[in-house]
Amino acid sequence: MRKHIYLLLVLCCSLGLGAQTSQVTFGKNRVQHHRDFDEWLKYESDNFITYWYGEGRNIGQSVVQIAEYDFAYIQSVLEHRINEKLQIIVYTDLTDLKQSNIGNDEAFTSVAGQTKIAGHKIFVYFNGDHNDLRRQIREGIASVYLEAMLFGSNLQEIVQNAVLLNLPEWFKQGLIDYIGQPWNTEQDDELRCLINSGEYADFEEMAGVYPDLVGHAFWYYIAEIYGNPTVSNLLYLTRINRSVESGFLYVLGTPYQITLRDWLIYFQKRYAIDQIDRITPAGQVLAVKNKRQHTLTQLKISPDGQQVAYVLNDIGRYRIYLQNVQTGEREMIFKSGFRNAIQATDYNYPILAWNPSGQELAILYETRDIPRLLRYNLLEKKELVEPLSEEYHRVYSMEYINPASLVLSATVRGFSDIFIYYPATRQSQRITTDFWDDLDATPVKVRGRTGILFASNRPTTGLTPRGLDTLLPITNFDLFYYDLTNQPGELVQVTQTPLANERQPIGIDTTHFAYLSDRSGIYNREVGYLEDYIDHYEQQILLTDGTEIVLHADSTFTALDTTLIDTILVYPIIRERAVVVPASNYSQNLAYQQLAGRTGRLLEYFPGLNASTSTIQLSSIAVDPVPPVHATIYQQVRRDRGAAATSGDARPAPETTQLISEEPFPAPAQPAVDTLPPPMVAPAPEVFEPALPEKPAVVDSTEVIDIDNYLFQSEFAEEEQFAKPRPPQPAQPAVTTPLEELVTVSPRATSRTRVRDQTQKPVYRFRPGRITPYRTTFRTDFVTFNMDNNLLFQGLDSYAANPNGFNTQPLSLLLKTNFKDLFEDYVIEGGVRLPTSFNGTEYFLTLENRKHRLDRFYAVYRRNQRFSEEGGSFVPWRRENNVVLGQYGLRYPLDIFQSIRATSTLRRDRVQYLATDQTALEDAPAPDKTQRIGLRLEYVFDNTRDLALNIMQGTRMKVYTEFYKTFSLTMDPSFSLDIERGFLGVAGFDARHYLRIDKRSILAFRAAGAVSFGADRILYYLGGPDNWLFPSFNNTIPTPPETPGFVTLANSLRGFDLNIRNGNAYVLANAEIRIPVFRYFSDRIQSPFFRNFQAIAFFDAGTAWSGSDPYSDENPLNTSTFPETEGFNPVTARVVYFRDPLVFSYGIGARALLFGYLIRLDYGWGLETRKVQDPKLQVSLGLDF
Known part of the structure; x- marks a missing residue:
């Protein structure tokens, strides 16, 4: 006990x-630019309670289904359970997340690429990619579970582990990243650059600078070498022994330092093999002045290849430059934003696009949560700014189709789709309308037609409007082509790579296009072109009565009078397909490419560990294929594991370095799956062949399409049984269709469905009837009972109440409780402070309303003190000092760091003598009551960031002025209000720099005065x-x-x-x-x-x-x-x-x-x-x- x-x-x-x-309060702000947060909805599923607002319904549904889909996997990895349901709060984008009040009492620091949690609350936002949304959800769940697993769930465990368990940052954050997403091409390339740089001697040096990356690589190594169960065993014994070293020794059988050494040797050997026969970038280097190593984004070369526009982003404050390719001279044409080291930097904006004329640069940026389109005229040095059409919530890419129209990849009502935007009229034309992610849209001219190439994780080529149901858009990205000239009802699928991503397509000439692919384990360029081929044959049957029947050539009739047939025509259905070949074999990721359309000059960007090690090079583009390349060890293991998972073998194949084959990128024998398997999708025949013939070939008519084995997504509610995986069906013979059941099939309307594994678990069924409005409810945030001697409410003591001299605040017992609603828009705090002398008990109650941009504050305070002093008799007189005040405050945030505050105060000070005897009753002074009304105005700036306890970085300051006016208000025997002459004024400042x-x-440093x-x-x-x-x-x-x-x-x-x-x-x-x-x-x-x-x-x-x-x-x-x-x-x-x-x-x-x-x-x-x-x-x- x-x-x-x-x-x-x-x-x-x-x-x-x-x-x-310290007595002076500063504080940062949250700025609400809209009132979308006024109405929240919630959905309670089996393991989560999900909240969203406004147009976030579609995103919210995705979050519910993805969270339930991955929940069992995370539990199995960590081997831990939590009885309480987790709360997921969904924001439509990063800008809205920054406006949230949740965590406002703390610094609420967030880092790009990390999911923020608070207790059992997880915060996620949509950036156009459901795969990244899935990562955030998984990281959030893992973070909550790790907090409970490492620090316990009851009072004793929390206190003991908080005091005794001090884990390195890479241990916990690396594990969260490991659970959040599988090891991928970007991380593999970054670690390869880190190890090959030679700047760091060992694991701990690298982990000190790159804890997320190196920590993820460590857990990936543990799972690869020792197996997935070792992860949870290592966590459990680390917690039990309260020591990382003991956990390593007991679970792995090797000391901590030896394991870290083996990790480094493992990756050094692995990356040495990966570099064999690969080419180091060696083009003309474009030097960019960037001494402070700000993040470089949006590299865009002009159509004539003479200028490059780019963005340098200094954690939120960005500048846009135009640099001459030949001379290296540059000019800053636009700047905006402010430095914000507290919250995650939004690198999505600004977006740049060159007008085909080369004389105008379009800049899409965001201010106060409103996207704005700026068109900068290079000749006249003039800007034309107008808000983007209100339907767009966020834009992810922008390119000119012609001088009068733009192609956008943007989010509207929670779905990222492709749009054509006309700036002159602010009108839009929607190309895609579905829940699949459509990104990186760019115009190309192929075969004499203008079209759009874009990356998408859709499994079909159809353009039918579709809502989210039993399929999840969490697969890899392929490329698709849309013909703007003919505007067909379906797309052309350019690539189909289940274990690779294709992104950033560009047009080369009127025949070829290029894009980036990580099929080899390193992002390199591939080039391709479109050609015609015979997809299948159809027969047109004309009856004698004029009836026309169209059906597949392999279909027959069960009953049809042949004498009624007048003519049978068989004709091929011609479709387009892509022929692609690898065009580069770089030794590191090619992260970005841009082509100057008029001159063919190619701009390539290779990221490094930082801005100083990154490379920008200019070269010419080639459409000829490079010699066959081998995949990295990471990619080979991934393919082997996918093949093993498909065949039922859970053990991964050993790592080898054999060449892929003589073909550039042959497809696996069976569809492979990632270590994070996608949800069940419809089985269908494969229609894309990586190694295509040079000339169109007629498809063998014996390879019929199994039309009985399709699984289509319904736009309507389905029974629960349809959410379950269907067993594989045997091959069916040609369809025999009776005349009365015959339907006409339009060749153009037939969509193509990608091959997917049929054995995956079902997706959680979302029931719209369970959506309910959120009602404000309060919960206890904390209850504290501690020793305290801070001065409350500005610490002003009435001089008249202290005739014996100034009394400092004694050490007191403070009991304080705090209540907040779920979104922390309303905060109620009350407390009582009892001095150790038991004289001068203080009571206070405060209420904050932070729901909108203008925050409101209400407070009441009371203190009562009694003193003894010499009187007119032998009995000491008792004097009572009573202070009662009420405050009403407003705070208007200018931005996250600056605010203007106003506080009005109504105060009453009363000094009266208590009757201890007859003399005191007759001779004691009359009660002295003073009433004051005051107004305080403040300007507050605070951009400090906590580095450790009592150690911070940045600046904070406060400039204030205050006025008090004395008045006398009486109600007995009659109403009387007397405004006294004179006032009390104060002006002061307090500035601190760290x-x-x-x-x-x-x-x-600190400077203060008043x-x-x-x-x-x-x-x-x-x-x-x-x-x-x-x-x-x-x-x-x-x-x-x-x-x-x-x-x-x-x-x-x-x-x-x-x-x-x-x-x-x-x-x-x-x-x-x-x-x-x-x-x-x-x-x-x-x-x-x-x-x-x-x-x-x-x-x-x-x-x-x-x-x-x-x-x-x-x-x-x-x-x-x-x-x-x-x-x-x-x-x-x-x-x-x-x-x-x-x-x-x-x-x-x-x-x-x-x-x-x-x-x-x-x-x-x-x-x-x-x-x-x-x-x-x-x-x-x-x-x-």
Whole structure:
């Protein structure tokens, strides 16, 4: 029992750490640019509760089905269970995700490519690719499960593991990535570049810089060498032993360092083999000035090949440049955005496209969640900006078809489709209307016709509008061609590669086109062209009565009077197919390509570890095939595993390096599946052959199409049985159709269905009737019970209520509870604080409404204190001080870092004497009641980012002004309102900057000041640290003769007592170096005390004064009057002497986390009037200064 009580106290103490801030509050913002979040819908499935809003219905349905589809797999990998249903919150795009209030109390830092979670809530967004949406869902589920698995699910486990289990970042994040998606071509290429660079000596060096990539590669290695069950075993024993080293030794049988060494050797050998017979890029290098290594996106070469447009993105603040290819001179033509290191950077925007004339560059960018199209005229240097049509939620690619129209890949109502957009009229023509992902659309001219090539994960070539049902768009991308000249009812499938992706098509000439494919395990270029072939034969039967019957040539009739037949015509059905060959064999991924249409100059981009190691080269494009190339080991293992899975053998084939074959890219004997199998799709015959003949060939009529073995997706609700996989059907003979059942088949309307495995599990059936509106419900976010001595509600104490001198806030017991709704739009917080003296209990209740851009804040506060003082009898008098205030605040965010805030305050201070005896009843002063109304205006900037506890980077500042007006309102015996003359005014600032010295230590600077003016004043006491536990007051420094309205502290000035200087104005400066000493020896320190221990050195300077300036004669610091008593004095003396108003201090200190509290220990020497004072040891609580 004692152990449980101890653990409870430790947890409560640690939960209270977040409240230990410096008295000045800053904070970042969420900016809501629309009101789509007003109405949310939810759907509860077997294991999840999914929420979406507005036009996110289709995305929400995809999330429900994908989450349920992958749920069992994730559970099997981790071998863990959670009884509670997980909550998935769906956003239509990344911009909307950034507007969410969830996690606003924390920094809510998010990184591109990582799924954000909070408790059991998972946040996902749609970027046009359902495969990436699937990755986010899987990573989110894995993150929640790992939190429960590693840190436990009950109070004792959470506290013990939070204290004792300190895992390296690569361990956890790498495992999340491993579960989120299988090892892929991009990651394989990035790790290959990382290892071959030679910049890092071992695993831990690489993992320190690239924890996600290297961590994923480690778990991939464990699964490949030791098997998938080893993953969960390693997790379990790591948690049980609270040590990564012990987990490795017990599960793998080899020490931790040996395993990491073997990992490196494994990949070094693997990549050495991959590089055999491959070509290193060696074209004309295009140098781009990028010293700060900003992310390079949207490389677009002009039609004449003389200029290159590109974007340099500095974590949100981007610039668009035009660079001359020959001279290297560049010009910045557009810039927008702001740096945001807190949230994931949106690299989707801006999008560039050259007008075929070469004299205009189109720029599609987003501002305030609205896509805007800017057309920049290169000759006139003019811009024409207009919003994009409102139907487009987000655009992913943009290219000119002709000077008057653009082809877009964009999302409308949750589906990414292909559109033709006419800027002059803002009208659109929709090409595809289905749930399959259609990306990378580009216009091409093939065989004298204009068409569109695009990448899609659709299994059919049909263009019938289709909604999401029992098929999921989570397969790889193939290329499809749409003929704009004839506008047929179906597409031409250019590639069909179940284990590869084809992306970024471009047109070469009037015959050929090119695209990027990772069929060899490395993204390289392939070229192709279209040709005609005979798909099948059809017969047209004309009867004597004029009836016309059209059917497949292999079909016959069960009953038909042959005498009725007049004529039978058999004719071929001609279709188009693609002939493709590999055209490059680079040793690293070709990530991007662009062609100058007029000159044939090719622009290629090869990514490196960073901007300095990336390569941009110019060359000419060739349509001739390269010699046969071998696949990388990664791709060969993937193919072998797919073949083994299809045949029922679960063991992967050994890794080999044999050449593929003499054919460039032969298709596997059977359709292969990835390690993450796609859902069940319809079986159908394969219609694409990778190795095609040079001339069209007639298809053998004996290879009939099994029309009885198709499975089509219905647009209507189906019975549950149709969601189950169908067993393979034997080959059927030619169809025999009676005359009354005969139907006419249109050759053009027949769509092609890709081969898919028939043995996959069914997809969760979505029932629209289960969709219900979300109703606001509150839950307890936290309950804290801790020691606290922060000043609440600006810390202004009435001077009249403290005639015995200023009283610092004693160490008190604070009980606080917080309630939030699901989306954290509404926050209710209430608490009570009980001083250790049991005198001065405080109560407060706050409510925040953050649903829309203009945030609202409501608060009430009450404090009651009682004091004893000498009275007119032997019995001490009892004085009661009561403060009641109410606040109403508004906050308008300018962006995530800047906001304007206004707070109105209604305050009542009452001082009254209690009747302790008859004398006190008759002689005590009458109650003194003061009522004030105030208004505070603030500008706040905060772009700081937490690097560790009490160590941050960035700048934050606050500039404010405040006004108070005294009034008197009485209701008894009659209504009376009296506005008193005069007011209290305040103006001040507080600015802080945090500068990194190296990876771990920082320099922190602070400058603050304030001045009060008007009839009432605030008296500032300077000296001591913030939240001083055992404060002492300097009574030798005189205070101004005027009676102030309020008194408060101006910290920190360490090395001195409180009141080393005072006045109605102050200026303060602090500088501090913070060094986490023990983290220089190891990053994997288990003890929170040593992990967060910091050695500091500080220098403080400040002054406070009354009057016009610190050296004014009005400053009581340098003037004393004797005697000080009031009344008749025949002789008074006024003594003027010199005290330097500016005081300094310097010293050393330490910061350490103890029982959840950051304890601050400062040992400082004060310097007053050029004299060093005796050193002082001061202990305080809280973060920062």
